[in-house]
Amino acid sequence: MGQPAPVPVHHPAAPDDAHRSVSQYQSYTDCPAAYFLARRARVPQAPAAWFIHGSAVHEAVEKWERSRRNASLEAVYDWFDESWTREYQNAADIEPDFGRWVHLGRSTVERDLEARYQRALDQLTDYIHVSLSDPYQPLVLDGQVAVEWEFTLPLRGGVVVKGFIDLLLEGPAGDILVQDLKTGSRKPASTLQLGVYKLAVEQATGLSVEYGRYFMAKDGQPGPPVHLGGYDFDRVSDWFAMMNRGVRIKVFPPRPGEHCRICTVSRFCPVNGPDRLPAA
Numbered sequence: 001m002g003q004p005a006p007v008p009v010h011h012p013a014a015p016d017d018a019h020r021s022v023s024q025y026q027s028y029t030d031c032p033a034a035y036f037l038a039r040r041a042r043v044p045q046a047p048a049a050w051f052i053h054g055s056a057v058h059e060a061v062e063k064w065e066r067s068r069r070n071a072s073l074e075a076v077y078d079w080f081d082e083s084w085t086r087e088y089q090n091a092a093d094i095e096p097d098f099g100r101w102v103h104l105g106r107s108t109v110e111r112d113l114e115a116r117y118q119r120a121l122d123q124l125t126d127y128i129h130v131s132l133s134d135p136y137q138p139l140v141l142d143g144q145v146a147v148e149w150e151f152t153l154p155l156r157g158g159v160v161v162k163g164f165i166d167l168l169l170e171g172p173a174g175d176i177l178v179q180d181l182k183t184g185s186r187k188p189a190s191t192l193q194l195g196v197y198k199l200a201v202e203q204a205t206g207l208s209v210e211y212g213r214y215f216m217a218k219d220g221q222p223g224p225p226v227h228l229g230g231y232d233f234d235r236v237s238d239w240f241a242m243m244n245r246g247v248r249i250k251v252f253p254p255r256p257g258e259h260c261r262i263c264t265v266s267r268f269c270p271v272n273g274p275d276r277l278p279a280a
């Protein structure tokens with residue numbers, strides 16, 4: 001028998017210490033070992049249907065927002081389908097064996113993909129209807145709708161956080177709201193993401209941001225606005241500095257828990273992964 005073919009890397013990306021992101025921070029604090037495997041050792045990551053679902057919904061929503069909410073529902077469905085097809089193909093190229101995908105529940109990956117595709121169309125329909133009647137409307141900055149709004153946030157101590165905010169909204173009284181669209185089934189446990197966005201918008205624009213919210217696609221509506229007053233510049237700077245230090249001095253202990261069920265690098269988990277790497 002020949003050697004098994006090497007498994008290609010899911011999202012090849014060089015370790016990047018030049019800046020941090022909210023997702024790096026969350027990944028590191030969820031499980032430092034998983035962070036190391038995915039972002040430093042760059043082991044192959046297992047695909048999951050929910051990544052395809054999330055990417056395709058976000059891309060369709062972004063294009064609809066960029067159309068200033070003028071594009072038809074049919075156009076949104078077409079954008080969604082194009083993105084879904086591309087994302088699915090990428091995932092299937094990386095890992096054709098559905099048995100190696102991360103998957104929850106009794107259904108098969110094939111059936112989950114079919115169900116998610118239909119559910120995503122309903123979620124897009126709800127997003128458009130709810131957004132059109134929302135008193136909060138997209139903020140326009142420099143002539144552009146602030147969708148997938150790119151930011152660079154230099155923190156105290158030298159850590160720079162970069163990212164994209166799904167949408168900035170403006171209320172009837174001129175108040176600004178940061179919004180993140182979630183396509184997962186669970187409400188995010190933390191509001192840290194919104195808090196970092198608040199600081200990023202305030203620093204870049206001089207506008208004040210008091211509240212943020214998650215738009216939960218599964219509910220077809222945004223959750224209640226969350227007050228973000230607890231996220232001040234010095235506190236967030238300290239948290240990212242701690243995370244940054246941990247990465248730099250290679251503090252990567254495993255943190256087994258409920259989240260292991262959706263871990264994309266569990267094959268290589270130092271606790272009990274069948275392909276775990278040799279101990280350092």
Ligand code: SF4
Pocket residue numbers: 031033034254255256257259260263264265266268269270271
């Ligand atoms: S399986 Fe759990 S403990 Fe292991 S790397 Fe993944 S998240 Fe961490």
